[in-house]
Amino acid sequence: MFRNQYDSDVTVWSPQGRLHQVEYAVEAMKQGSATVGIKSETHAVIVALKRAQNELCSHQKKIYEIDTHSGVSIAGLLSDGRILARFLQTECSSWRWDYKLPIPMKKLAEAMQLKLQANTQYYGRRPFGVGLLVAGYDKDGAHIIQTDPSAEVVSMLGTSIGSRSQSARTYLERHVDEFEKSTPEQLIVHALLALRDTLPAEENLSAQNTSIGIVGKDMPFKIIEDELVQTHLDQVATHPRNITAPGSGAAPAAGRQSPAPGGAGAPEPMQQ
Amino acid sequence: MSNFTGITATMNPLAEMAQFKQNMREVAASPEWRTSKLIERQRWNPYSMEGGSTAAISGDNFAIVASDTRMTQNDINILTRDAEKIHVLNDSIILSTSGFYGDVIQLRKVLQSRLHKYRFDYRADMSADLCAELLSRNLYYRRFFPYYTGAMLAGIDENGKGAVFSYDPIGCIERLGYSASGAAEPMIIPFLDCQIGHVTVAEDYEKPPLTIERAISLMKDAFRGAAEREISTGDKIHLVIAEAGKPIVQKFLPLRED
Numbered sequence: 001m002f003r004n005q006y007d008s009d010v011t012v013w014s015p016q017g018r019l020h021q022v023e024y025a026v027e028a029m030k031q032g033s034a035t036v037g038i039k040s041e042t043h044a045v046i047v048a049l050k051r052a053q054n055e056l057c058s059h060q061k062k063i064y065e066i067d068t069h070s071g072v073s074i075a076g077l078l079s080d081g082r083i084l085a086r087f088l089q090t091e092c093s094s095w096r097w098d099y100k101l102p103i104p105m106k107k108l109a110e111a112m113q114l115k116l117q118a119n120t121q122y123y124g125r126r127p128f129g130v131g132l133l134v135a136g137y138d139k140d141g142a143h144i145i146q147t148d149p150s151a152e153v154v155s156m157l158g159t160s161i162g163s164r165s166q167s168a169r170t171y172l173e174r175h176v177d178e179f180e181k182s183t184p185e186q187l188i189v190h191a192l193l194a195l196r197d198t199l200p201a202e203e204n205l206s207a208q209n210t211s212i213g214i215v216g217k218d219m220p221f222k223i224i225e226d227e228l229v230q231t232h233l234d235q236v237a238t239h240p241r242n243i244t245a246p247g248s249g250a251a252p253a254a255g256r257q258s259p260a261p262g263g264a265g266a267p268e269p270m271q272q
Numbered sequence: 273m274s275n276f277t278g279i280t281a282t283m284n285p286l287a288e289m290a291q292f293k294q295n296m297r298e299v300a301a302s303p304e305w306r307t308s309k310l311i312e313r314q315r316w317n318p319y320s321m322e323g324g325s326t327a328a329i330s331g332d333n334f335a336i337v338a339s340d341t342r343m344t345q346n347d348i349n350i351l352t353r354d355a356e357k358i359h360v361l362n363d364s365i366i367l368s369t370s371g372f373y374g375d376v377i378q379l380r381k382v383l384q385s386r387l388h389k390y391r392f393d394y395r396a397d398m399s400a401d402l403c404a405e406l407l408s409r410n411l412y413y414r415r416f417f418p419y420y421t422g423a424m425l426a427g428i429d430e431n432g433k434g435a436v437f438s439y440d441p442i443g444c445i446e447r448l449g450y451s452a453s454g455a456a457e458p459m460i461i462p463f464l465d466c467q468i469g470h471v472t473v474a475e476d477y478e479k480p481p482l483t484i485e486r487a488i489s490l491m492k493d494a495f496r497g498a499a500e501r502e503i504s505t506g507d508k509i510h511l512v513i514a515e516a517g518k519p520i521v522q523k524f525l526p527l528r529e530d
Binding site: 064065066067085086089090092093096097100 | 381384385388389391392395
C-alpha cells in the first residue's frame with residue numbers, strides 16, 4: 001500500500017473521502033489466517049485455520065465460545081480479537097443477568113458495531129486490526145455475522161475472511177444453494193472444503209491446524225479441536241482437491257517439495 | 273424507692289409491706305434504664321421466609337441433593353407446589369438453597385454469572401471445590417445485609433469424589449458428608465446423624481456402606497418424615513443425583529400435600 005499525507009490519524013479524511021487508517025486496518029485483517037463460516041436453516045458452523053509460527057510453537061486458538069448459543073472465530077491481530085471476544089462475552093453475560101435469557105444475535109451485532117465504530121472516530125484510538133465471524137442460534141434461527149475493522153457488521157449466509165479467503169468465497173458462491181437444507185455434518189464438510197481451498201498446494205488440513213465450532217437448534221455451541229477433528233477431515237479427504245496454482249500453470253501438487261534455497265545462478269529443474 | 277431508709281421501729285409492718293409493693297409496681301412499669309427510644313414499633317422486614325427444606329448426602333463417587341417444592345407464606349398459605357430450590361449450575365455443581373426466596377434467586381444468578389465468566393476465561397467448567405470457595409466469599413460480601421438462605425453446594429470434586437459443602441447465611445463453609453437446611457433441618461439432621469454418621473450406635477455395630485441406593489432411600493424417608501410434622505415441607509421431593517462420570521439426573525417424587 002502507498003503512504004500518503006492523510007493516513008497519520010484515523011480522524012483525518014483524505015480528499016477522496018477515505019479514512020486510510022481504517023483501510024490499513026482492514027489490510028491487517030487480510031494478513032491473518034483464514035476462517036470460514038456457513039449457516040443452514042438450523043445450524044451455524046465456523047472453521048478456522050490455526051497458524052503455528054514454527055514447529056516449536058503451539059497452534060494459536062482462534063475460536064472462542066462466548067455463550068451457550070454463540071461463538072466467534074477471529075482473523076487478523078489475535079490479541080485485538082481476544083479483547084473483542086471478551087467484550088462479546090460480557091455483553092452476553094450482562095444480558096443474561098438482566099433478562100435470564102441468551103442475547104438475541106441482532107443485539108449482539110449492534111453492540112459490536114458501536115464498539116468498533118468508536119475506534120474509527122476518536123482521536124488517539126486505532127481501529128481493531130481483526131475481523132470476526134460470529135456464529136449464533138436464537139429464536140430467529142441460525143446466524144453468521146461478519147465484522148470488519150471498519151465497523152461494518154453484516155449478516156451472511158456464508159463467508160470467509162483472512163488470507164487467501166477469496167478461494168473459499170468462490171467455493172461458497174458455487175455451493176450456496178446447498179447450505180440451507182444441509183445437515184450439520186454436511187455443513188461442516190462444506191466449510192472444511194472451503195477452508196481447504198485457501199491453503200497453498202503443499203499444505204493440507206490436519207487435526208493440529210484446524211478447529212471447528214458449531215451451534216444450532218438443540219445444540220449448544222461446542223468447539224471441536226485436535227483428535228476429534230479427524231473424523232470430519234476423513235470425510236473431507238473423500239472429496240478430491242481441485243488445485244489451481246494462480247498464474248503459473250497447473251502443476252501437480254502431490255509430493256512436491258518447495259524449491260531448495262540458495263541455488264547458484266539459474267534455478268535448477270524441480271527434480272528432487 | 274429513694275424514700276426507703278431501712279427498718280425503723282416506728283413503722284407498722286403492714287404499711288411497710290404496702291409501701292414495698294407500691295415501689296415494686298412502679299419499678300416494673302417504668303424502670304430507670306428504659307428510655308422512650310426502646311419502645312417497639314412495627315418495621316418493614318426486608319426478609320420473609322418462604323419455608324421448605326433441603327438436604328444433601330455425599331458418597332465415594334456420588335452426591336445427591338433433595339428438596340421439597342412447596343413455597344409458603346407465614347408458614348400456612350401455600351403460594352406454589354412447584355418451587356425450584358435446587359439449581360444445577362453445571363455438570364458437576366448443584367446449588368440448593370432454602371429460606372428467603374428472593375435471596376435464593378439472587379444467589380443463583382450471581383453464581384451463574386461467575387461460572388459463565390469462568391467458562392469463557394478458562395475454556396472449561398468450574399470445579400466444585402473452586403465454586404465452594406467462591407460461594408463462601410460471595411456470601412461474606414453481603415456481611416452487612418446477608419443472603420437469608422441456608423445454602424448448600426454439592427457435586428463431584430476434582431478427584432471424582434462426592435462433596436457436600438454447607439454454609440451459614442454469611443459464608444462460613446464446612447465440607448461434610450451430609451447436611452440439611454431449611455424448616456425441617458432439626459428433623460432431618462438427627463435422622464441422618466443416626467443413619468449415616470452412626471453417632472447414636474455402638475462402636476461394634478455393623479455399619480452398612482453408603483451406596484447410592486441407600487442414600488436415595490434415606491433421603492426419601494427423611495423427607496417423608498419431615499413432611500408429616502413440618503407444615504411448610506411437602507408436595508414433591510425434587511431429587512438431583514450426580515455421579516462421577518455420568519450426567520446429572522433429576523427426579524420428582526410425590527410427597528404429602530397437606
